[in-house]
Amino acid sequence: MAHNDPKEIVVISGKGGTGKTSITAALASFFPNKILADCDVDAADLHLLLNISATEKHDYYGGHVAEIDPDKCNSCGLCESLCRFDAIDVKEGKYAVQEMSCEGCKVCVDACPEKAIAWHPALNGAWMKSETKHGPLFHARLIPGSENSGKLVTFVREKAREKAIENKAPYILIDGPPGIGCPVIAAVTGAHRLLMVTEPTPSGLHDLERVLQLAAYFKVPSYILLNKADINKDYKEKTEKCAAQYGAKFIGSLPYSTLFTEAQLKGVSILDAFPDSEIAKELKAIAENLITHLQEEKQC
Amino acid sequence: MNIAIASGKGGTGKTTFAIAFFLANQERSRLLDCDVEEPNVHLFLKGKVVKEEKVTLLMPEIDNSLCTNCGKCVTACQFNALALAGKAGVIIFTELCHSCGGCALACPEGAIKEIDTEVGSISTTLVGDSSELTTGLLNIGHSAAPAVIIAVKKNKPIKEVAHRIVDSPAGTSCSFVASVSKSDYVILVTEPTPFGLHDLALAIEGIRELKLPFGVVVNRISSPDNLATAFCKKNDIPVLLQIEESRLVAETYSRGGTLLDALPHLKQDLRDLLDRLSGVI
Numbered sequence: 001m002a003h004n005d006p007k008e009i010v011v012i013s014g015k016g017g018t019g020k021t022s023i024t025a026a027l028a029s030f031f032p033n034k035i036l037a038d039c040d041v042d043a044a045d046l047h048l049l050l051n052i053s054a055t056e057k058h059d060y061y062g063g064h065v066a067e068i069d070p071d072k073c074n075s076c077g078l079c080e081s082l083c084r085f086d087a088i089d090v091k092e093g094k095y096a097v098q099e100m101s102c103e104g105c106k107v108c109v110d111a112c113p114e115k116a117i118a119w120h121p122a123l124n125g126a127w128m129k130s131e132t133k134h135g136p137l138f139h140a141r142l143i144p145g146s147e148n149s150g151k152l153v154t155f156v157r158e159k160a161r162e163k164a165i166e167n168k169a170p171y172i173l174i175d176g177p178p179g180i181g182c183p184v185i186a187a188v189t190g191a192h193r194l195l196m197v198t199e200p201t202p203s204g205l206h207d208l209e210r211v212l213q214l215a216a217y218f219k220v221p222s223y224i225l226l227n228k229a230d231i232n233k234d235y236k237e238k239t240e241k242c243a244a245q246y247g248a249k250f251i252g253s254l255p256y257s258t259l260f261t262e263a264q265l266k267g268v269s270i271l272d273a274f275p276d277s278e279i280a281k282e283l284k285a286i287a288e289n290l291i292t293h294l295q296e297e298k299q300c
Numbered sequence: 301m302n303i304a305i306a307s308g309k310g311g312t313g314k315t316t317f318a319i320a321f322f323l324a325n326q327e328r329s330r331l332l333d334c335d336v337e338e339p340n341v342h343l344f345l346k347g348k349v350v351k352e353e354k355v356t357l358l359m360p361e362i363d364n365s366l367c368t369n370c371g372k373c374v375t376a377c378q379f380n381a382l383a384l385a386g387k388a389g390v391i392i393f394t395e396l397c398h399s400c401g402g403c404a405l406a407c408p409e410g411a412i413k414e415i416d417t418e419v420g421s422i423s424t425t426l427v428g429d430s431s432e433l434t435t436g437l438l439n440i441g442h443s444a445a446p447a448v449i450i451a452v453k454k455n456k457p458i459k460e461v462a463h464r465i466v467d468s469p470a471g472t473s474c475s476f477v478a479s480v481s482k483s484d485y486v487i488l489v490t491e492p493t494p495f496g497l498h499d500l501a502l503a504i505e506g507i508r509e510l511k512l513p514f515g516v517v518v519n520r521i522s523s524p525d526n527l528a529t530a531f532c533k534k535n536d537i538p539v540l541l542q543i544e545e546s547r548l549v550a551e552t553y554s555r556g557g558t559l560l561d562a563l564p565h566l567k568q569d570l571r572d573l574l575d576r577l578s579g580v581i
Contacts, residue, residue, distance in 0.1 A: 014338050015310065015311065015338055015340075016311040016312075016470040017309065017310045017311010040471075041473075042471040042472045042473040042476075043308050043310075043471050043472060043498075043499040045309070045499065048494050048495065048498060063378065064378070082401065082405070084399060084400055084401060085400075100477060100510070103400065104378055105379075105398060105400030106376070106378050107400050107401060107402045107405060110376070110402070110405070110406070111405065142472065142473060144502050144503065144505040144506030145472060145474070145476070145506040146473070146474075149471075149474065150443065177471065178310040178337075178338070178470050178471070179337035179338055179445075179469060179470070179475075180337045180338065180438065180440065181442075181469075181475060182443035182445065182473075182474075183471075184337075185395065185441070185443055201554040202340070202343040202344070202554075202556045203338075203340040203343060206338070206340060207340070210337075210338060214440050214441065217440050218441070231550060231551065231554050232551070232554035235554060264495060265493070265494060
């Protein structure tokens with residue numbers, strides 16, 4: 001029944017700028033019949049490497065926002081005293097909701113004795129479906145500063161999953177967000193495997209350890225890929241040790257290469273820009289290694 | 301003045317820049333690491349930790365002897381942090397809780413008590429003689445990054461100084477807003493690549509919504525005429541400083557060294573920059 005239960009492989013890193021998106025785009029060449037998703041919804045870049053066409057775009061309403069009707073408000077101040085998010089502004093005795101701070105908890109709406117607070121769905125951004133030469137891509141754009149980034153991540157994952165089931169695609173390859181907070185938690189919970197892209201630097205290692213702890217917390221097994229492996233031998237060894245300590249499988253390393261930036265400037269993946277390069281061969285070996293691991297694992 | 305360092309895209313050199321900016325102006329500034337999901341400043345600035353505090357949020361606890369399983373708290377919660385689980389009563393998912401207090405207000409039986417729950421911590425490190433680094437750290441498995449960021453910004457320093465430099469998280473979501481809001485100026489650090497530029501535009505959209513003054517530092521340039529400076533010129537955005545691409549910077553960084561170790565001439569530029577910014581405001 002494997003084809004009915006697509007496996008989500010989520011690429012994360014902890015630290016930003018380690019090469020998640022460039023590597024996701026490159027790996028896309030090697031996975032047969034898969035769906036792509038970009039869950040870095042507040043700084044989504046994967047589409048910049050995939051030459052997208054035929055984009056469908058839909059508004060995304062993730063939560064709600066409160067609005068005070070000044071004609072009904074008697075300035076009692078109860079909403080302000082109950083709001084835990086400093087989202088009620090008071091100017092010259094007039095009360096108003098500061099939209100960017102409102103988390104949509106509804107506490108003020110229910111508490112207002114004058115029923116002066118309305119409750120609107122909040123437009124948080126948009127989600128898109130695009131065609132690429134590597135298959136369908138689901139992506140999104142959070143309105144900068146908007147709430148509900150985690151909900152939008154979950155939404156994009158669900159859309160990709162529906163399509164994977166429809167296409168009988170065995171894999172969903174997901175570009176994840178940096179960090180370990182709300183959007184990352186939304187991207188990794190319930191995923192099949194994580195692919196952590198890291199670099200041999202003090203920050204890369206520190207942040208890798210935090211995502212490995214997060215993966216352990218949510219019980220998702222991980223693979224590790226070391227990018228820019230040749231810039232520091234000492235930290236390369238430390239990274240390998242760290243991977244072993246957390247039981248994460250080390251699936252390969254790549255050298256520092258300016259070809260990634262050159263491919264970015266051409267708007268395609270490194271595989272499409274430089275198919276005969278040394279690094280393309282190394283990526284192929286890593287992808288084959290990854291796919292072999294995924295296929296060998298027993299279904300539970 | 302309060303200066304936030306942000307970027308949109310991760311890995312453009314925010315933290316590297318923030319540390320150098322702080323070190324160049326050490327006697328008149330302190331540094332706050334508000335990238336609470338992945339704080340990295342402490343890896344580069346060694347010092348003595350002199351203060352450690354917990355960051356707590358009020359989260360619900362159900363008194364099962366009073367709970368009648370009516371489900372009003374579950375309906376009130378907008379974040380799916382509470383669920384009715386048959387005989388087990390109401391269960392709580394603390395990682396989803398936003399600490400709004402709505403469930404306790406909705407409970408007709410007074411069965412919900414809110415208790416302080418640790419979501420992160422703050423530490424203060426003395427760097428050199430007396431300058432301070434304040435670091436926020438989000439606990440693994442919690443989504444309350446903005447709450448930890450706000451706590452770092454409210455944390456009282458041991459000694460007040462003229463300037464506060466805030467290293468912000470990547471992205472443009474609520475953590476970014478919590479970190480940059482109420483700043484006097486925002487410095488956006490970018491790199492001259494399509495990703496850098498795309499995410500810089502998103503960050504600018506967020507900063508404009510917040511009505512904050514800002515300028516751009518272009519990191520890792522191979523030429524003074526590049527994608528990022530062209531974008532800034534076209535959109536009338538001040539370019540504050542350009543930093544050249546160099547293998548030496550990358551190697552120094554990978555050994556835990558700072559930008560000023562690799563490029564000491566930047567120290568005067570960074571002192572001048574702070575003078576200029578404090579003159580503008």
